[in-house]
Amino acid sequence: MTPNTNKKWQMTLPEDWTVKQADENGVETEMLLRDHPVLAKYTTKDEAVKALVHAQRMIGKSPEGYVRMPGDDDGPEELAAFYGALGRPEAADGYELPNMDVPDGFEIREDLTNGLRQKAHELGLTPKQVSGLYEWFMPLVMDAHHGIENEAQTMRETELESLRSIHRGDTPSILDHAMRAAEAIGGDDLLTALDKTNAGNHAAVINAFAKIAPLVLEGGLRGSTKGWGEDLSIERLREMMKDPRFSDPSKRDSTFVKKVNEGFEMLYPGDYVPGSRL
Template identity: 25%
Template sequence: MTDETQAGAQGVTTEPAAQEATSTTQPTNSNWLDGLPEAYRANPSITRYDGLESLLKGVDGYAKHFGVPADQILRLPPKDATPEAMSEFYGRLGRPETPEAYAFNGIDLKNEGDKAFAEGFRADAHRLGFTQTQMDGIMSYLGSSITTVDQQIEAQLKAHREATAVELKTAWGEKYDIYQNEIPAVFERLAAKAGMDKDAALKAFNEGGFADNAAVMKVLAVMADMTAEGGPLPGQGRAEIAGEMSYEQALIAKKAFSEDAAKQAALHNAADPKHVEAIAERNRLNAIIAKGA
């Protein structure tokens, strides 16, 4: 065989070897999977890559985008999770260990009603998985809401008191200030007749809003007049009440008499039709005051 023939023959015989070497170093999409464990060869998450390098790039990108430390991975419990599983889940989210561990920030618990609400809410908050941060938010909102409602109620009460005062001043005129002092005294006497402690009775009277009730105050004003004019209070005989003003009543009435321009004019004008009446009223008041002094 000539050299040329041998060279040609060698060229023919060496070509398959070159092709084999190329196939070994650059695998196709199908045969690179052959090197993987059989369980992964048909996995769609892997077969979508066209080679090992592509797969590694995908894994690296996934880790950079979604990768978190293992202690920060939290699996959502299924809908039918057990109470124990839910408790563990809430604990991982930051729920306190016990209902008593919640702190009530942002709310004034000096009010017994608010305190009772907050204390009653502990168990429900814990059962629902509230964190302390969530509890702080709720208590802050509740506290501001309570303050707003309290302010609105106080404004309404103030407006009602002012309206009542206007109504009574219109009805009583110059005797308004007298009744403001006389009515509590009348109420004390009624309380005593009923066998009640006068301080407790007055407290109940004020807390019940009766002082801001125009109708009640007008009735008590009539009772005050009955006492001042010597008439007995309903249910009392004259023996139980002297029938005259008390010393304190006389002082108040004398002050009002002195400040009444019409009565003063009648007192100092003998020609005034009410001159004699004014003198009688002055003398009666002076006698009571002198007696009680």
């Protein structure tokens, strides 16, 4: 019968050779070296000694796949090497963002996506991390945009209904006078600002511009009935443009056409192209 040498060689170790061993609770106790479980995987003392020598040789060497975390004293080159080892592309344009379906009216600005790439590169993120963040964040942005658009549309409808409840059939004329007054005061820049801020959709703002229209458009409004026999308005001009004397080349009346053009010039003084404001 072959004797069991696996345990026998450990028993040759002196009894006064002890080591500290921590239990599952972290409490350290003294135990005989011969009873240490790590020695059980070696069948002979020679194997144990060879393993010890190999372990000593590996001290100070980096295992395969090991990446050292840069310290406070390391420079940008060491930090760049660390990020590169983790998978960061060499330049910010190395990040490829996934294609995403966007709702109508929503635009993904190139300057913002380029800024995202630059910041991701600065932080040392990997392409997979950036792609994952982009796919998570963009739907949240689009949902927020959709909510803002719906809110703005609801506000426009509510404010318009408020105008109708006050002015009823005169609402189109009020809107026209307000628009022309705003244009006369601030030009296209003011109209653009009113559109971008949604201020131009508020009933209070529209009423305010409509009230000052007689002051800023005094010549146009007070002289609008001259030669017409009725109040001049954009609605009236639209009706006249549908008249065969204006729209039908075979029945075109030069006097009638001139009157329509003069009406537009009175309503919209300055640079005027017939029909451009309809």
